[in-house]
Amino acid sequence: xxxxxxxxxxxxxxxxxxxxxxxxxxxxxxxxxxxxxxxxxxxxxxxxxxxxxxxxxxxxxxxxxxxxxxxxxxxxxxxxxxxxxxxxxxxxxxxxxxxxxxxxxxxxxxxxxxxxxxxxxxxxxxxxxxxxxxxxxxxxxxxxxxxxxxxxxxxxxxxxxxxxxxxxxxxxxxxxxxxxxxxxxxxxxxxxxxxxxxxxxxxxxxxxxxxxxxxxxxxxxxxxxxxxxxxxxxxxxxxxxxxxxxxxxxxxxxxxxxxxxxxxxxxxxxxxxxxxxxxxxxxxxxxxxxxxxxxxxxxxxxxxxxxxxxxxxxxxxxxxxxxxxxxxxxxxxxxxxxxxxxxxxxxxxxxxxxx
Amino acid sequence: xxxxxxxxxxxxxxxxxxxxxxxxxxxxxxxxxxxxxxxxxxxxxxxxxxxxxxxxxxxxxxxxxxxxxxxxxxxxxxxxxxxxxxxxxxxxxxxxxxxxxxxxxxxxxxxxxxxxxxxxxxxxxxxxxxxxxxxxxxxxxxxxxxxxxxxxxxxxxxxxxxxxxxxxxxxxxxxx
Numbered sequence: 199x200x201x202x203x204x205x206x207x208x209x210x211x212x213x214x215x216x217x218x219x220x221x222x223x224x225x226x227x228x229x230x231x232x233x234x235x236x237x238x239x240x241x242x243x244x245x246x247x248x249x250x251x252x253x254x255x256x257x258x259x260x261x262x263x264x265x266x267x268x269x270x271x272x273x274x275x276x277x278x279x280x281x282x283x284x285x286x287x288x289x290x291x292x293x294x295x296x297x298x299x300x301x302x303x304x305x306x307x308x309x310x311x312x313x314x315x316x317x318x319x320x321x322x323x324x325x326x327x328x329x330x331x332x333x334x335x336x337x338x339x340x341x342x343x344x345x346x347x348x349x350x351x352x353x354x355x356x357x358x359x360x361x362x363x364x365x366x367x368x369x370x371x372x373x374x375x376x377x378x379x380x381x382x383x384x385x386x387x388x389x390x391x392x393x394x395x396x397x398x399x400x401x402x403x404x405x406x407x408x409x410x411x412x413x414x415x416x417x418x419x420x421x422x423x424x425x426x427x428x429x430x431x432x433x434x435x436x437x438x439x440x441x442x443x444x445x446x447x448x449x450x451x452x453x454x455x456x457x458x459x460x461x462x463x464x465x466x467x468x469x470x471x472x473x474x475x476x477x478x479x480x481x482x483x484x485x486x487x488x489x490x491x492x493x494x495x496x497x498x499x500x501x502x503x504x505x506x507x508x509x510x511x512x513x514x515x516x517x518x519x520x521x522x523x524x525x526x527x528x529x530x531x532x533x534x535x536x537x538x539x540x541x542x543x544x545x546x547x548x549x550x551x552x553x
Numbered sequence: 554x555x556x557x558x559x560x561x562x563x564x565x566x567x568x569x570x571x572x573x574x575x576x577x578x579x580x581x582x583x584x585x586x587x588x589x590x591x592x593x594x595x596x597x598x599x600x601x602x603x604x605x606x607x608x609x610x611x612x613x614x615x616x617x618x619x620x621x622x623x624x625x626x627x628x629x630x631x632x633x634x635x636x637x638x639x640x641x642x643x644x645x646x647x648x649x650x651x652x653x654x655x656x657x658x659x660x661x662x663x664x665x666x667x668x669x670x671x672x673x674x675x676x677x678x679x680x681x682x683x684x685x686x687x688x689x690x691x692x693x694x695x696x697x698x699x700x701x702x703x704x705x706x707x708x709x710x711x712x713x714x715x716x717x718x719x720x721x722x723x724x725x726x727x728x729x
Binding site for chain 1: 557560561564568569570571572573575576577582583585586589590593594597655658659662673674676677678680684688693694695705708709
């Protein structure tokens with residue numbers, strides 16, 4: 199520590215007794231998640247809690263089924279469903295992990311978030327908090343072709359073993375909750391899509407990296423499945439994740455790669471998308487030993503060259519990969535890291551700046 | 554230990570320290586308590602969702618405190634004037650001058666940008682490593698180093714604070 203930093207610490211210590219002693223702090227209520235909100239939002243969230251029953255009681259079903267009159271929550275064991283008519287439960291159970299009314303029936307729910315085959319019926323149940331900008335509670339049977347919906351859920355990346363922290367600030371849609379009731383010829387499953395930005399999606403067995411709440415909200419309001427925003431630029435890619443990333447830096451089947459070079463200040467230096475000639479890069483990545491990500495790297499020098507790569511596929515979400523020089527581990531895809539970029543960096547640079 | 558117990562224990566055993574950290578950030582008694590209280594609410598709300606580990610509760614609260622501090626400062630920045638009026642005269646090492654210099658440094662700290670101040674508080678008061686600070690501020694370690702360097706330079710540049718970088722003079726030593 200430098201001399202001035204010694205002085206700073208000394209001054210800080212001199213003034214610490216001017217601070218309150220913390221005796222006025224109170225322990226926030228924790229028993230119900232909706233009540234554990236910041237002070238200035240307590241009124242709103244308390245209101246949410248108080249009228250949750252009313253919301254449930256007046257829950258109008260756009261799909262034409264009868265409104266549920268009984269407020270309260272149900273456990274999965276108490277919920278009755280049939281293959282033909284999954285119906286929205288009157289309330290959702292806010293819990294530490296995403297809640298579904300019932301575990302998958304007649305399906306291998308542990309393998310993927312949903313089967314690749316389209317369901318014959320998709321019911322969206324929306325439980326919207328009173329202060330949310332997402333509209334009002336209700337339900338809707340999705341119309342039209344459900345193949346896109348099936349592919350989107352089928353390729354959902356699994357929840358990482360260490361999902362990392364989440365932004366501690368409340369979001370306006372955190373109190374919302376969506377359930378997607380899927381009916382197949384051979385079975386049924388529910389997919390939970392909590393609006394809580396700290397949670398994730400789940401069918402009760404398989405948990406996905408993303409919650410899908412924004413996507414399900416879009417379907418709810420449109421009345422049919424809508425394709426996800428096109429995401430083909432590595433410079434703008436966020437929130438993407440594809441099944442297979444947990445075992446391979448770049449799962450097989452990529453048909454294009456977008457490369458974005460970041461400047462030291464985080465800006466974009468250059469970018470390029472190629473649709474061929476990147477098989478050598480994938481082969482080099484496949485050769486690298488990997489380990490589970492630590493979600494960080496240790497900078498080895500002040501100058502760090504950073505490349506974002508986005509691998510696109512014919513169906514399903516793309517894969518985002520970061521490659522950095524002078525930062526260890528140097529390569530990361532959100533699930534896996536590889537330490538040494540020596541064999542990969544020249545290939546990335548050649549693709550970005552072909553001679 | 555459940556979250557209720559962990560939070561109760563944290564408030565009971567570390568509440569005073571957390572408020573002190575917040576006071577170093579805000580230089581304001583009521584704002585310090587308010588920030589810690591709000592951080593507790595925020596963390597309690599998101600805690601179960603992340604299946605968080607109780608042993609990391611204090612770290613989560615610290616991060617929420619810093620976020621809240623930066624958020625509030627951002628909202629108020631346009632209406633605030635720097636409070637770091639500092640000495641503009643050299644010191645002679647007297648006790649009175651030493652006190653004045655320390656006071657000037659305290660006020661100069663308050664005049665730093667919120668992120669610079671957050672870095673210096675986390676570094677010098679909390680004595681966290683740059684990696685931990687980077688995690689709290691969600692930035693790279695190089696950014697932490699840069700913020701610290703700019704903050705220290707701003708303090709050095711403050712008129713009258715040149716003495717701060719000179720050897721510390723104990724008032725009773727008589728050394729000048």
